[in-house]
Each structure stands twice: as structure tokens, then as C-alpha cells.
Amino acid sequence: MTLPILLFFVFAGIAVGGALSLIFAREPIHSALALILVMVALAVLYLLMGAGFISAVQIIVYAGAIMVLFVFVIMLLNAGVENRTQHSIMARWLGIPLAVFLIGDLAYWMARGAHALPLAERSGSLAAGPVSTQDLSLHLFQSYLFPFEITSILILIAVLGAVVLARREP
Amino acid sequence: MEFVSHHAILVVSVVKIAVLLFIVLTALAYLTWFERKVVAHIQSRLGPVFTGPHGLLQPLADGLKFMFKEDVTPPGADRFVYVLAPLLSFSLAITALALIPFGPGTISILGQQTPLAIAHVSLGLLFLFAITSIGVYGVALAGWSSNSKYPLLGGLRSSAQMISYEVSLTLSVVGVLLMAGSFDFDSIIQSQSGRWLGFIPRWNLIPQIVGFLCYFTAALAETNRAPFDLPEAESELVAGFHTEYSSFKFAMFFMAEYANMITVSCLATVLFLGGWLSPLSSSWHWAWYLPSLLLILGGLATIVDGIWKMRGLARVILPFMGVVLIAVGLLCTRPGVIGVVQGPFWFLLKVFFLLFFYVWARGTLPRLRYDQLMDFGWKLLLPVALANLVITSLVVLLVNR
Numbered sequence: 196m197t198l199p200i201l202l203f204f205v206f207a208g209i210a211v212g213g214a215l216s217l218i219f220a221r222e223p224i225h226s227a228l229a230l231i232l233v234m235v236a237l238a239v240l241y242l243l244m245g246a247g248f249i250s251a252v253q254i255i256v257y258a259g260a261i262m263v264l265f266v267f268v269i270m271l272l273n274a275g276v277e278n279r280t281q282h283s284i285m286a287r288w289l290g291i292p293l294a295v296f297l298i299g300d301l302a303y304w305m306a307r308g309a310h311a312l313p314l315a316e317r318s319g320s321l322a323a324g325p326v327s328t329q330d331l332s333l334h335l336f337q338s339y340l341f342p343f344e345i346t347s348i349l350i351l352i353a354v355l356g357a358v359v360l361a362r363r364e365p
Numbered sequence: 366m367e368f369v370s371h372h373a374i375l376v377v378s379v380v381k382i383a384v385l386l387f388i389v390l391t392a393l394a395y396l397t398w399f400e401r402k403v404v405a406h407i408q409s410r411l412g413p414v415f416t417g418p419h420g421l422l423q424p425l426a427d428g429l430k431f432m433f434k435e436d437v438t439p440p441g442a443d444r445f446v447y448v449l450a451p452l453l454s455f456s457l458a459i460t461a462l463a464l465i466p467f468g469p470g471t472i473s474i475l476g477q478q479t480p481l482a483i484a485h486v487s488l489g490l491l492f493l494f495a496i497t498s499i500g501v502y503g504v505a506l507a508g509w510s511s512n513s514k515y516p517l518l519g520g521l522r523s524s525a526q527m528i529s530y531e532v533s534l535t536l537s538v539v540g541v542l543l544m545a546g547s548f549d550f551d552s553i554i555q556s557q558s559g560r561w562l563g564f565i566p567r568w569n570l571i572p573q574i575v576g577f578l579c580y581f582t583a584a585l586a587e588t589n590r591a592p593f594d595l596p597e598a599e600s601e602l603v604a605g606f607h608t609e610y611s612s613f614k615f616a617m618f619f620m621a622e623y624a625n626m627i628t629v630s631c632l633a634t635v636l637f638l639g640g641w642l643s644p645l646s647s648s649w650h651w652a653w654y655l656p657s658l659l660l661i662l663g664g665l666a667t668i669v670d671g672i673w674k675m676r677g678l679a680r681v682i683l684p685f686m687g688v689v690l691i692a693v694g695l696l697c698t699r700p701g702v703i704g705v706v707q708g709p710f711w712f713l714l715k716v717f718f719l720l721f722f723y724v725w726a727r728g729t730l731p732r733l734r735y736d737q738l739m740d741f742g743w744k745l746l747l748p749v750a751l752a753n754l755v756i757t758s759l760v761v762l763l764v765n766r
Contacts, residue, residue, distance in 0.1 A: 251495045267528075269509075270521060
């Protein structure tokens, strides 16, 4: 077993374990911590695929910025242990079949695509190896300028919404 | 064994990590001593003097004291998170140092050519920010898990402060990125080689002076240091997020703070002060003997001080240390060694200089009020960093045209 494969199984295991404890933890802050763990493990998996930039951004944006706000809000509200409800009927009857279907679907497509090219060769220079700031800006501000601008407007709308909600007179 | 021989890079990395950890932990301990001494002299006091000559054994005594103190967990605390928080703080603060290159080129360890950094990552700067951006959890979780009101308020304050200033910190660095065109620390340092008018080193400090000032101010706030040490404002919050922590868990927060200071100073050195580049002209061959000269002079001063001014055991210890310093200084003149020590020497000298500024700021400036802190961060620092970014991009665009 080579080192990358060993590392893959370790961090894939951590990601799955983190995701499970995210669901089963009863303390909101434990769930948030588990989610951070999943994101960091995913970043390592990206790194193993040779996508260094995406890996770093994954940690900076998700683990470092978004989850900090999550934790911050949980701390501010000082949310207690969550109450368990009786499972809904839909979840009881459809849950397991849907989960089986989803996993089977994923496994099927993965098995079919096993001979495809590795990620680094398929998705251009951004995923493969070292990234220069020039490559990055060319991709971000020329090839993908429109999605980039749309995303920033989306975020701007969210910010405006937050300001409006926060300043609403009683 | 076969695994090891196939992965020699792992063995070399472990050796490098062990060496760096030893150096950094010692440096951390003596940074506390240095800070106490400097702040004391700024305030016309003497600082630690009784524990060993010049109080040099004070860090050791502090460490022992921390280890033997009772380790209290407050009732109602979330035990898992309570233990996790200091571990997270300290390990992240130490991990960030793995990316810093301390010298140019490669050295040979166990027959392997390896760079003078634990990890040479082409996206070094991004990964460093990734590691430091998680650092805020240590503080926030410590505040939350203590189940006590002062830590909670301190933790909230501190995370708000760290998030706010992280924006300015990151923006102030983008100017350097634009000038170097790379995330790689080695390329960033190389881009600062050469000279203006034949004698001024081409460090980013001069064109990016605004960026440097923004960076340094934001870094003070980011590491929770005076005058931005609001999270531990003892007149309001007892000790902030680590009020309930005792024994070695407290020591870990303490060490994390100092490790963060070192990391931030190392990063400032790499980005703005030319990293391991020498400020002196490379045609001056005598400059190569500066590390030795400094060590030998320091050793002589230690011997003189020990024999003429000290009493008791210190009369033996200090001259012994002086002899060791002189021996190291002489070793640094050997042909094989003299080339290797140049890079780390200048790097560490610059880091030391920045650390002194840190301590100086703490000894001089009064603490800000919380609303002043937020106003300063969002209404002054952020616009200035943004303006610096815009102007730098414009200049880079016009120059490269």
C-alpha cells in the first residue's frame, strides 16, 4: 500500500466519522466541530488529488470563515442540548431506501468512471500542481468572470438582507 | 525498515520537525523572559533577577510551576471541548511555523538534500493563512466550554476581534502577492533581491510601507497583543477566555500566544523584510563573518559580566555560556558552515527585531476601548489596506505594460 492511498483511507475515514458524529451529536457545538473536522478532512483529500489551491481555499473559506460564524452564533445564543423528536413518518419509511439508492447510485457511477483520467489531467491547470497567481487570476477574471460576478452579487444581496433584518424597527 | 528507506523524506522531515520544535519551544520560553525584561526596563524596573543570573532560569521555573499546579476543570464545563481548546490553539500555532523558509537553498541531512523549512509548499502563503484562520477556534471554544461568564464574554470579544482584523491582515498582504506574482515563499523572497541605486535593498518594505504598517497593526490585534489585548483586559474580564484554565492547559494558551507572535514576525520578515536576504552588499566579504563576530562579542560580554559582576554559582555558569557562544561563533567561520548560517542569521535577526517591536508596543501603548478597537479595524485599517491594494495593482499594471 503506497503512502497516498494510506492517507486517503485515513482521511476518508475521518471525514465519514466526522459526518456521522455531526448527525448523532446532541450538543450543537459538537455538531459544528464535527462539521469543521469533515471540512478539514475534505481539504486533505483535495490535496491528495493534487488540487492544492482548492484545498487551501476550502479551509480558509469553510473551516476558517463560515464555520467561525456558526460557532459564534451558537455561543451567542448559548444553545442547549437539542430535543429529540419522534422520527417523522416519511423519514422512517423512505429514509433507508433513499440512502441505499443514493449510495448505490454513487457507487455505480464511480465504478463506471474508474478508468477515466485522474482529476489533475481532466480539469486543467487549476487542479494540477503548483498554481501561479497569474493562472489563478486568468481563470477567475477571464474564463469564469460571469459566474464570479454572479456569486459576488448573490453574496451582496445576502449582506443587504442581513443589514435590513438587523435594522428593522421594533 | 523497507518502508523507511523508500520514504527517506519522512525520516528527514521528522528530524527537521524535532530540531525546529526544540528551537521554537526554547525560543518561546526565552521570549517570555525577554518580554518581561524589556517591559521592566521600559517601566524603570529590573524584571526577573533572582532565579539564576539575570533571571535566566525564570522560564524553567515557570514551566515547572505550571506542570505541578492543580489542574481544575470547572463544574458544568464541556469536558471534551474544554480539553480540546488549548490543544487546538497550541498545535495550530506551532504548525504554522512548518511553512516558513529559514534560509536559501538546501542542506544535507542523512544524505538527503532538503530545504531549510519543514515543508516547501508552492502555495505556502495560502496554507499559512488556512492554518491561522482556524486558530480562532481555540479561543472561541475555550470561552464557551468553561461554562462561566467572563470566559464567554472574552471568547466572544476575542473571536469578533480576530475575524475583523483577519480581513485587514489578509488584504495588506495582497500587495506583496501582486508584486511577487506567486504564493511561494521562496519566490516572494527572491523577488526582493537586488538593490535600488546600488545600495538600498529592494525589500517590499519600501514600496509596501503602508501594507507593512497595516500588516503589523492587524497582526498585533490578531495575536491578541497589547494595545489590542481586549480579550484579556483584566480590569473588565478577569483574564478573558482563559480565566478558568489552570496548570498546563493555561500554559498552552500562553505558549500559543507567543508562538503566534513568532509566526507573524516570521511572515512579516518573509513578505516585507526580504526573508533571509542580507541587507549588505554581496561584494563585502567581511559581512560573512558578522554572525561569528556577534556570537564571539556576546560570549566575551557574558564572560566579563559573569566574572566581575556575579556572585556564587552564576560566576561559573555565565562564563561557561560565554565559552559555548565563542565556540559556536568560531564554528561559524568554518568553510562548510559559514555559507549555511548566513540565511538563518539574517532571518532570525529580522524576526528578533520585529519581536522587539511587539514588546515595545506592549510596554508603551495603553489598551484601546472595545468600540475604539472595532472602529479602528473597520473604519481605518480596512479602507487603508484596500486603498493600498488598489494603488499597488495600478502601479503593477502600469509598470508591467
